[in-house]
Amino acid sequence: MTVKRTSWFIVTGAIAGFAGTVAFHLGAAAPATGASGAPGGSGSPSARGSAAAGAGASGSPSAGGGAVHRATGPDVNFSYGTIAVRVTVRGSRIVDVSVAAIHVTEPESGRISGQAIPVLRSEVLDAQSASIHSVSGATYTSRGYISSLNAALNDLRTKAAGG
Amino acid sequence: MTALATGITHTEEVMGTVISFTAAPGGLPAAAVRAAIAAACQGLHRADEVFSTWIAGSPVSRLRRGEVTVAELPPEVAAEVAEVLDLCQRAKAASRGWFDPWAMPGGLDPTGLVKGWAVERAANSLRRAGVAAALVNGGGDLTAFGSPAPEKPGQAGQPGLPGQPGLPWRVGIRHPWRADALACVVNVRAAIATSASYERGAHLIDPATGLPVTAAASASVTGPSLAIADALATALAVGGDDALAAIGETDGYEGYLIRADGSEVDTGGMEFTN
Numbered sequence: 030m031t032v033k034r035t036s037w038f039i040v041t042g043a044i045a046g047f048a049g050t051v052a053f054h055l056g057a058a059a060p061a062t063g064a065s066g067a068p069g070g071s072g073s074p075s076a077r078g079s080a081a082a083g084a085g086a087s088g089s090p091s092a093g094g095g096a097v098h099r100a101t102g103p104d105v106n107f108s109y110g111t112i113a114v115r116v117t118v119r120g121s122r123i124v125d126v127s128v129a130a131i132h133v134t135e136p137e138s139g140r141i142s143g144q145a146i147p148v149l150r151s152e153v154l155d156a157q158s159a160s161i162h163s164v165s166g167a168t169y170t171s172r173g174y175i176s177s178l179n180a181a182l183n184d185l186r187t188k189a190a191g192g
Numbered sequence: 193m194t195a196l197a198t199g200i201t202h203t204e205e206v207m208g209t210v211i212s213f214t215a216a217p218g219g220l221p222a223a224a225v226r227a228a229i230a231a232a233c234q235g236l237h238r239a240d241e242v243f244s245t246w247i248a249g250s251p252v253s254r255l256r257r258g259e260v261t262v263a264e265l266p267p268e269v270a271a272e273v274a275e276v277l278d279l280c281q282r283a284k285a286a287s288r289g290w291f292d293p294w295a296m297p298g299g300l301d302p303t304g305l306v307k308g309w310a311v312e313r314a315a316n317s318l319r320r321a322g323v324a325a326a327l328v329n330g331g332g333d334l335t336a337f338g339s340p341a342p343e344k345p346g347q348a349g350q351p352g353l354p355g356q357p358g359l360p361w362r363v364g365i366r367h368p369w370r371a372d373a374l375a376c377v378v379n380v381r382a383a384i385a386t387s388a389s390y391e392r393g394a395h396l397i398d399p400a401t402g403l404p405v406t407a408a409a410s411a412s413v414t415g416p417s418l419a420i421a422d423a424l425a426t427a428l429a430v431g432g433d434d435a436l437a438a439i440g441e442t443d444g445y446e447g448y449l450i451r452a453d454g455s456e457v458d459t460g461g462m463e464f465t466n
Contacts, residue, residue, distance in 0.1 A: 162214075162340050164374070165412060166332045166366030166386035 209331030218324025308422025
C-alpha cells in the first residue's frame with residue numbers, strides 16, 4: 030500500500046485565529062493561496078512519528094498586492110523571558126513575522142526558544158493556507174508571542190484606520 | 193482560503209493558556225456569533241475562578257484544604273463541582289486509576305479534566321446559541337461541532353445533517369521533539385486532547401507514587417467528550433501502555449501514544465489521515 034505522505038507545519042488554533050482575524054479586520058478578500066507550505070514526500074503509516082519539517086514557508090514578500098505595512102509589538106513576558114514580535118502585512122495578508130527582540134532569562138530555555146520561534150513564524154504564515162484546521166498539543170512559548178503579535182497587529186489596524 | 197479564514201475568530205487568555213474560537217455562523221448574524229463567543233468566554237473565566245488551584249480562595253482550593261465540603265458551597269458552584277467530580281470518577285474508572293484527582297499531592301486536584309470540561313462547555317454554548325459549526329482549541333485540547341468549511345472561497349461551515357455526523361475536522365498532533373513538525377494528522381469528529389511534557393516540564397504525577405513521571409513523549413485521546421478525553425490523555429501520558437489498553441476498552445474513545453523511546457502505538461480506531 031502506498032500512502033501519500035505530507036509534512037505539515039504546525040498551526041496552533043490560537044495563531045490561526047490571529048491570522049484569520051487579521052484577514053477579517055484588514056478587509057479585502059484574501060488572495061488565492063498558491064504557496065502553501067506543505068511539501069510532499071512518501072512514507073508508510075508505521076513511520077508516523079518521523080514526520081519531518083518541510084522547508085519554505087508560504088507567503089513570500091512578493092506575493093499579493095497592496096501596500097506594505099510593518100509594526101513591532103512591545104516586549105511581552107513569556108515563560109522564559111521576554112519577546113517582541115515584528116509583523117509585515119501587505120494588503121490583507123501577513124507576509125512576514127520576525128522576532129524583533131528576545132531576552133531569555135533561563136539559560137536552558139534557549140533551546141526551547143530557538144526551536145519554537147521559527148515554528149511560530151511558520152504557523153502565522155501558514156495559517157493562511159494550511160489544509161489542517163487546528164493542532165492538538167500546546168506550544169507554551171506561543172502565549173507571549175501571540176500577545177506581542179496581537180499588539181503589533183492592533184498598531185497596524187490603528188494606523189490603517191487613521192489614514 | 194481556508195475554513196479558518198472564512199470563519200469568525202476570537203482568542204481569549206484564560207486558565208493559564210490561550211483559548212481560540214473559530215466559528216462558522218451559518219445563518220446567524222455575525223454580531224450574534226460574537227455575543228455567543230463573549231458569553232462562552234465569561235463561562236471560561238468563571239470556571240477558572242471556581243476550579244483554579246492557583247487561586248488560594250477558589251472553591252476548589254478551599255475544598256483541597258478541607259475548609260468546606262461540596263454541599264457547603266453556593267448551590268450553583270456546588271452543582272458545577274459535583275458535575276466535574278462525577279466526570280473525574282468516570283475518567284478514573286475508564287483509565288484503571290491512571291487518572292486520579294483524589295491521589296494528587298496536596299489534595300483533590302481535578303485540573304487534568306477541568307480545562308477540557310470548560311472548553312467543551314464553551315463549545316456547547318455556541319451550539320445552543322445557533323452557531324452552525326465551530327472549533328474551540330484550549331491550548332492544544334480542542335473540540336468541534338458541525339462540519340468544517342469546504343475548501344472553496346465564500347462558503348462557511350455547515351451543520352451536520354440530522355442523524356448523521358458532520359464531516360471530520362483535520363487536526364495535526366504536535367510532534368513531541370520537533371516543534372516544526374507534526375507527528376500525524378487525524379480526523380476528529382468531536383474532541384481530541386494531547387498531553388505531553390515537552391513544554392511545561394514534568395508536570396504529570398503518577399497517582400500510585402505521587403511522583404512526577406514521563407512514561408510517554410506524547411499522548412493523545414479522541415472521543416465524544418473533551419472533558420473525558422483530556423483526563424484520559426493525562427492518564428495515557430502517565431500510564432503508557434496499560435492506560436492505552438484501558439482506553440481501548442472505553443466506548444467511543446481512542447488513544448495514540450508516542451512512547452519515551454519514540455515508538456508508537458494506538459488503539460486501532462483513530463482515524464489517521466497520513
